[in-house]
Amino acid sequence: xxxxxxxxxxxxxxxxxxxxxxxxxxxxxxxxxxxxxxxxxxxxxxxxxxxxxxxxxxxxxxxxxxxxxxxxxxxxxxxxxxxxxxxxxxxxxxxxxxxxxxxxxxxxxxxxxxxxxxxxxxxxxxxxxxxxxxxxxxxxxxxxxxxxxxxxxxxxxxxxxxxxxxxxxxxxxxxxxxxxxxxxxxxxxxxxxxxxxxxxxxxxxxxxxxxxxxxxxxxxxxxxxxxxxxxxxxxxxxxxxxxxxxxxxxxxxxxxxxxxxxxxxxxxxxxxxxxxxxxxxxxx
Numbered sequence: 001x002x003x004x005x006x007x008x009x010x011x012x013x014x015x016x017x018x019x020x021x022x023x024x025x026x027x028x029x030x031x032x033x034x035x036x037x038x039x040x041x042x043x044x045x046x047x048x049x050x051x052x053x054x055x056x057x058x059x060x061x062x063x064x065x066x067x068x069x070x071x072x073x074x075x076x077x078x079x080x081x082x083x084x085x086x087x088x089x090x091x092x093x094x095x096x097x098x099x100x101x102x103x104x105x106x107x108x109x110x111x112x113x114x115x116x117x118x119x120x121x122x123x124x125x126x127x128x129x130x131x132x133x134x135x136x137x138x139x140x141x142x143x144x145x146x147x148x149x150x151x152x153x154x155x156x157x158x159x160x161x162x163x164x165x166x167x168x169x170x171x172x173x174x175x176x177x178x179x180x181x182x183x184x185x186x187x188x189x190x191x192x193x194x195x196x197x198x199x200x201x202x203x204x205x206x207x208x209x210x211x212x213x214x215x216x217x218x219x220x221x222x223x224x225x226x227x228x229x230x231x232x233x234x235x236x237x238x239x240x241x242x243x244x245x246x247x248x249x250x251x252x253x254x255x256x257x258x259x260x261x262x263x264x265x266x267x268x269x270x271x272x273x274x275x276x277x278x279x280x281x282x283x284x
Contacts, residue, residue, distance in 0.1 A: 001097075001098055001099070001100065001130075002032075002034075002099060003032060004026070004033065004034045004080065004098075004099050004100065005025055005031050005033050005099060005103065006022075006033075006034040006035075006036050006082075006095040006098075006101070006102050006103070007019045007033070007035060007103040007104070008036055008037075008088070008092050008104050008105075009036065009037045009066055010037065010062070010088075010105075011037075011058070012105060013105075014105030014106060014136060016066060016069075017105055017136070018103045018133075018135050019066050019070060019103075020070065020073070021135055022101075022103040022133075023074050023077060023079075024074075025101065025133075027074055028171040028172060029101075029167075029171055032077070032079070033074075033077055033078065033080065034079075034080040034082050034095070034099065035067060035079065035080065035082060036091060036095050037059050037062050037063050037082070037083055038083075038084040038085075038087065038090075038091035038092070039059050039084075039085070040086060040087055041085075042055075042056055042059055042083055042084070042085035056083070059083055060083065063083060067081055089124060092124045093127055093128060096124065096128035096132060099130055100130065100131075101132075101279075102124070102130060102132045102133070103132075103133045104121055104125075104132060104135075105134075105136070106121065121134065122263070125263065125267075125271070125280045131249075131280065131281045131282070132279070132280050133247075133278065133279045133280075134271055134277065146174060146175075146244060146245060147174050147176070147226075147245050148165065148168050148172065148174055148175075148176055148177070148245060148246055148247045148249065149178075149248045149249065150162070150165035150177070150178050150179070150248075150249040150250075151179055151180070151181070151234065151249070151250045151251070151266060151270070152178055152179070152180050152251075153180070153266070154180055154205070154208045154212060156253070156284070157283065157284055158212070158251055158283050159283065160251075160282065160283040160284075161249065161251040161283050162213075162216050163216075164249060164279065165249050165281075166216055166220045166223055168247065168249065168279075169220075169223045169225075170220055170223050172246070174246065175223075175224040176223055176224070176225045176226070177225075177227075177228065177245070178209065178213060178226070178227045179230060179237055179241040180205060180208075180229050180234070180237070181229075181230045181231075181232050181233055181234035181235070181238065182201055182205045182229065182231065182234070183201075183231065183232055183233050184198050184200075184201040184202075184231055185201070198231055201231060205229045206227075209227050210227065213225060228241065234265075234266050235265045235266045235268070235269035236269070238250060238266055238270055239269050239270060239273045239274055242270070242274045242275065242278075244275075244276075246277075247276055247277050248274045248276055248277070248278045249279040250266055250267055250270045250278065250280060251280075251281050251282075252264070252267055252281065252282050252283070253283065254283065254284060263280075
C-alpha cells in the first residue's frame with residue numbers, strides 16, 4: 001500500500017470538489033495526493049504520433065488543470081498525475097487497493113448509480129479494499145470544523161472502521177461522535193410499559209458501545225469521544241447524527257466475490273441522505 005490519497009477525476013465539478021477535499025485530507029495525514037483519470041482509449045505517448053497526442057489531449061488537460069489548481073492552494077503537497085488506459089472501475093479498484101484512501105465525487109442524491117461515472121461508484125465502494133469517501137460539491141471543509149461521526153453496529157469486529165474514525169478525528173483535532181442505533185421491540189408494549197421497553201433496549205446497548213470503545217479510548221487518549229445510543233433504526237440514527245458534521249464514517253462488511261457487490265441499508269442511507277461527505281470503510 002502506498003502512502004497516498006487517490007482521487008478519481010472525470011472533468012466534472014464534482015470530481016474537482018472531491019480533489020480539493022482529498023488534498024486537504026492528504027495534507028492532514030501527511031500523505032501524497034494522486035490524481036487518477038482512466039480512459040480505455042488512452043494511447044501510449046510516442047514522439048512521432050500526433051494522433052495519439054490529440055487522442056490524449058482532454059485526459060491530460062483534466063489532470064493537468066486539477067494539478068495546477070491544487071498546487072496553488074497546497075504548495076508543499078506532493079501531487080502525482082496518473083493517467084490509466086483501462087476501464088474506470090478497474091482503475092479505481094486498483095487505485096483503492098494501493099492507497100490509504102480513495103475519494104470520489106458524487107453527482108446527486110437520486111440514486112446510488114448517480115455517483116462518479118454512473119454506476120462505477122456503486123461497484124467501487126462495494127468492492128474496494130480500502131476506505132472510499134463520496135462527496136458532492138459544497139461539502140468541502142468548513143472554516144470552523146466541528147466533529148466527525150462514526151456509525152457502529154456492535155455486531156462483529158469493526159477494527160478497520162474504528163481505527164479510521166479515531167485517526168480521522170485525531171488528525172483533524174475534532175471530537176469523534178460514535179453513534180449506535182437500535183430500535184426497541186414495542187410490538188407488545190403498552191403505554192404503561194413503553195418506557196421500560198426503551199430502557200431495556202438502551203441500557204445494554206450503552207454497555208456494549210462502551211465496551212467496544214474502551215480500548216480505543218485508551219489508544220487515542222487525546223481524541224474526545226461523545227458516544228450515543230439512539231432508539232431508532234441504525235440507518236436513521238447515522239443520517240440524523242451526521243447533520244452539521246464534517247464527515248460521516250460507516251462500515252461495509254466484506255462479502256465473498258461470488259455474492260457480487262452489496263451495500264447494506266446503513267450505507268445506502270448514508271450515501272443517499274447524509275448532508276456531509278461519507279466514508280465507507282470495509283471490514284471483516
